Amino acid sequence: MKKAKRLELIPPYLFVKIEEKKEELIKKGVDVIDFGIGDPDLPTPPHISQKMRAVLDSKEAANYPTSRGELVFRRAVAQWYRQRFKVELNPQGEICCLIGSKEGLAHLPLCFIDPGDVALVPDPSYPVYKICTTLAGGEPYLLPLTAENNFLPELGKVPANILKRAKMLFINYPNNPTGAVCDKAFLEQAVAFAKKHDLLLVSDLAYSEMGYDGYRPMSVLEVPEAKAVSIEFHSLSKTYNMTGWRIGMAVGNSEAVGALATLKSNLDSGQFKAIQLAAIEALTGPQQCVEDNRQIFEERRNVLIDGLNSLGWKLPKPKATFYLWVPVPKGETSASFTEKLLDQCQIMAVPGNGYGPAGEGYVRMAITLPKERIAEAIGRLKKAKISFS
Numbered sequence: 001m002k003k004a005k006r007l008e009l010i011p012p013y014l015f016v017k018i019e020e021k022k023e024e025l026i027k028k029g030v031d032v033i034d035f036g037i038g039d040p041d042l043p044t045p046p047h048i049s050q051k052m053r054a055v056l057d058s059k060e061a062a063n064y065p066t067s068r069g070e071l072v073f074r075r076a077v078a079q080w081y082r083q084r085f086k087v088e089l090n091p092q093g094e095i096c097c098l099i100g101s102k103e104g105l106a107h108l109p110l111c112f113i114d115p116g117d118v119a120l121v122p123d124p125s126y127p128v129y130k131i132c133t134t135l136a137g138g139e140p141y142l143l144p145l146t147a148e149n150n151f152l153p154e155l156g157k158v159p160a161n162i163l164k165r166a167k168m169l170f171i172n173y174p175n176n177p178t179g180a181v182c183d184k185a186f187l188e189q190a191v192a193f194a195k196k197h198d199l200l201l202v203s204d205l206a207y208s209e210m211g212y213d214g215y216r217p218m219s220v221l222e223v224p225e226a227k228a229v230s231i232e233f234h235s236l237s238k239t240y241n242m243t244g245w246r247i248g249m250a251v252g253n254s255e256a257v258g259a260l261a262t263l264k265s266n267l268d269s270g271q272f273k274a275i276q277l278a279a280i281e282a283l284t285g286p287q288q289c290v291e292d293n294r295q296i297f298e299e300r301r302n303v304l305i306d307g308l309n310s311l312g313w314k315l316p317k318p319k320a321t322f323y324l325w326v327p328v329p330k331g332e333t334s335a336s337f338t339e340k341l342l343d344q345c346q347i348m349a350v351p352g353n354g355y356g357p358a359g360e361g362y363v364r365m366a367i368t369l370p371k372e373r374i375a376e377a378i379g380r381l382k383k384a385k386i387s388f389s
């Protein structure tokens, strides 16, 4: 059997390796405190699952969906964007349903990247941007996100010869893995940059509902004129604890959304209609569950940050996401510190360099576990005399 060369371009998916290691330990009876994959431990709010149950037996649910998504789902997305961001979207041409936002982000480069083209990709970042640019035959050009620059890319530093070949610019605020946020000025700068250099601006807004201390993340589409150059990806995964349901949306520029919908109509037949109908309930039903979630994560964030800071770290409290981007102590690397945490404290974190070379020197901790477990993890660190020095 001779596989295609492109498969050789794919590094092992970060979380597959990490999950394997965790499973191995659990099989041996080890009590692992898992700060690994960013999968909410909280249940999907019951009114959403009830809706799914109610529609399951209907004839309507059983038939093929449309790959762009049911019009009722797209209308619910438009309503949610209007209420949340005051952004107007046309459900006919400016919204496409996705089988999770990962699916859309992964397919988008196939619509815009020809062999030899460049996509500007933050480093560190959600691995899909880089891998799927490569699979489309393109070249990711990495934009380092550093603490000195508040984990924002320095767009002015992209060389002219790269810009000539560049077709897309990915941004993701609130950010995975750094937990960083951006302000309106940065979004305006990104829109102006995309316009000037004829790029498609791809905003990944998966974490917009996880803002803390009164901070409310913005959509790039709130920037006037952004729609001319931008597509935004959103998802119900984190907002409504629905990671396993696989439903998200691409919104914004109709040409970009249309290109993705055309590609998808040849690859998949859309998401199960019962899931789309339950997602409508999530988007248009009671929203107290979102606030409840937010408060839980804010409290967990405080427990972990206060705990780490009592051990010598000097971490500011991230204003959004459920990720903490933790610098490793002197003399350690991302890999060695991850291993030390696992071996000495049975604590699972993700090595920062798994998100790109600029992630070296960090580990990512996802606070997707109860605050009591987070406190226990701090106790284990103390006992093992692990501190930041």
Ligand SMILES: Cc1ncc(COP(=O)(O)O)c(C=O)c1O
Pocket (backbone or CB within 6 Å): 038, 099, 100, 101, 102, 103, 126, 172, 175, 176, 204, 206, 234, 235, 236, 237, 243, 246, 247, 248
């Ligand atoms: C930045 C970012 N974008 C997109 C996704 C994909 O989310 P989903 O496919 O569940 O919508 C994730 C998941 O962790 C993420 O961290």
